[in-house]
Amino acid sequence: MKIAERKQKEKHDMHQRILNGARKVFLRNGYEQTSMRNIASEISYSAGVIYFHFKDKAEIFHELHKEGFSLLLKQLRVLDSVVDPFERLKAVGRVFIQFARENKDYYNLMFLVEEPLKNPNSGGFQIAQEAISLLHNLVKECQMNGRFIHLDAEYLSFMFLSSIHGICALFCKDRTISFINRTNDELMDNGYACFLNLLEKG
Amino acid sequence: MKIAERKQKEKHDMHQRILNGARKVFLRNGYEQTSMRNIASEISYSAGVIYFHFKDKAEIFHELHKEGFSLLLKQLRVLDSVVDPFERLKAVGRVFIQFARENKDYYNLMFLVEEPLKNPNSGGFQIAQEAISLLHNLVKECQMNGRFIHLDAEYLSFMFLSSIHGICALFCKDRTISFINRTNDELMDNGYACFLNLLEKG
DNA sequence: CTTTTTATTGAACAGTGTTCAGTATGTTTG
DNA sequence: CAAACATACTGAACACTGTTCAATAAAAAG
Numbered sequence: 001m002k003i004a005e006r007k008q009k010e011k012h013d014m015h016q017r018i019l020n021g022a023r024k025v026f027l028r029n030g031y032e033q034t035s036m037r038n039i040a041s042e043i044s045y046s047a048g049v050i051y052f053h054f055k056d057k058a059e060i061f062h063e064l065h066k067e068g069f070s071l072l073l074k075q076l077r078v079l080d081s082v083v084d085p086f087e088r089l090k091a092v093g094r095v096f097i098q099f100a101r102e103n104k105d106y107y108n109l110m111f112l113v114e115e116p117l118k119n120p121n122s123g124g125f126q127i128a129q130e131a132i133s134l135l136h137n138l139v140k141e142c143q144m145n146g147r148f149i150h151l152d153a154e155y156l157s158f159m160f161l162s163s164i165h166g167i168c169a170l171f172c173k174d175r176t177i178s179f180i181n182r183t184n185d186e187l188m189d190n191g192y193a194c195f196l197n198l199l200e201k202g
Numbered sequence: 203m204k205i206a207e208r209k210q211k212e213k214h215d216m217h218q219r220i221l222n223g224a225r226k227v228f229l230r231n232g233y234e235q236t237s238m239r240n241i242a243s244e245i246s247y248s249a250g251v252i253y254f255h256f257k258d259k260a261e262i263f264h265e266l267h268k269e270g271f272s273l274l275l276k277q278l279r280v281l282d283s284v285v286d287p288f289e290r291l292k293a294v295g296r297v298f299i300q301f302a303r304e305n306k307d308y309y310n311l312m313f314l315v316e317e318p319l320k321n322p323n324s325g326g327f328q329i330a331q332e333a334i335s336l337l338h339n340l341v342k343e344c345q346m347n348g349r350f351i352h353l354d355a356e357y358l359s360f361m362f363l364s365s366i367h368g369i370c371a372l373f374c375k376d377r378t379i380s381f382i383n384r385t386n387d388e389l390m391d392n393g394y395a396c397f398l399n400l401l402e403k404g
Numbered sequence: 405c406t407t408t409t410t411a412t413t414g415a416a417c418a419g420t421g422t423t424c425a426g427t428a429t430g431t432t433t434g
Numbered sequence: 435c436a437a438a439c440a441t442a443c444t445g446a447a448c449a450c451t452g453t454t455c456a457a458t459a460a461a462a463a464g
Contacts, residue, residue: 007461
């Protein structure tokens with residue numbers, strides 16, 4: 001059964017080749033501005049063959065969506081060594097914002113692109129929930145240390161994520177330009193510092 | 203010169219007719235899912251004529267973008283009667299969130315659609331800056347009342363807007379589904395309440 | 405060597421934003 | 435009133451989009 005084995009590998013290679021091409025073009029031109037023909041020509045194949053390996057454009061989106069979360073989670077896991085949960089929470093926000101800044105297009109894919117498949121049980125969103133529960137547990141840890149004791153952990157998690165996301169979303173969709181005379185970096189960093197200032201008192 | 207006058211009126215009527223059709227289809231199907239032919243057929247004209255009255259799809263986007271901000275600002279001006287600036291600030295957030303909930307597609311147009319014209323001086327963004335400065339002034343009023351005295355007004359404004367926007371953006375792009383067992387209304391209202399809780403202590 | 409399975413192509417379909425020659429209509433001028 | 439002109443509109447066309455599919459080449463199985 002050596003042949004079947006090699007065939008499987010070849011299939012997997014092609015799957016990966018398409019994904020690599022798609023990632024390259026997605027992250028260069030954005031999701032909406034990328035066509036299947038663009039992806040195909042990037043890897044020097046015809047457009048049709050993509051549909052032999054992927055159901056449609058949305059399926060490619062989902063693979064990269066998952067990939068983005070993996071990357072983010074990897075960067076967040078570096079903070080596991082930070083002992084104090086509140087310090088870790090604050091660092092999570094910083095890493096999150098840094099991730100958005102450095103991976104604008106991944107961030108768009110993960111949080112801002114119109115969601116083509118609205119089924120949360122489709123597996124594509126399990127990894128998103130993993131990130132959420134990481135945050136949720138962290139908040140609960142903070143509470144065990146006496147912080148945020150009068151606040152609901154789940155709503156606080158949501159609020160924390162929302163606030164960070166708001167900063168990143170304004171940045172990623174170029175809406176920060178309404179704040180004249182401030183660079184993106186100034187706004188994001190000082191905006192987050194301002195948020196932490198409030199958080200300190202909770 | 204009665205004729206020229208009527209001609210001008212007719213031109214304006216057509217401009218408005220296209221805008222009305224576009225608004226209807228945009229708010230029904232979303233920006234990306236709306237074609238020029240859809241808009242044209244909505245008002246029973248051929249697609250070509252739109253280009254006699256508008257430069258391109260982006261120009262229509264900008265008119266509706268402005269319209270959305272007018273609507274939001276109108277709803278915010280109701281709060282002018284609220285005397286205490288901090289109470290007004292809190293109400294501004296509530297109205298903002300309510301606006302997003304009731305006008306999901308306007309909200310998308312205003313804050314989440316990929317910006318086709320990135321020139322902030324093009325007039326289309328003056329109204330956005332008007333909204334920002336409304337918020338900025340409100341924060342400064344709060345500071346005069348002794349609140350947030352150790353925080354920078356501009357960064358606090360940005361942070362406030364970001365936090366509210368984050369809640370609305372997650373809602374508008376259906377990313378709240380990652381928080382299982384919670385309805386959108388629960389998340390948005392209690393998330394915001396949580397944020398206000400922190401704000402109270404600033 | 406033939407049959408069957410698999411991977412790939414390229415043409416085609418229905419849609420998109422946009423442009424433009426042609427037309428019909430109403431206004432101005434001779 | 436008739437001729438000339440300007441304006442508003444149409445419909446076909448162009449180059450693009452996501453997607454499907456018959457034809458085909460290549461490789462594996464019998």
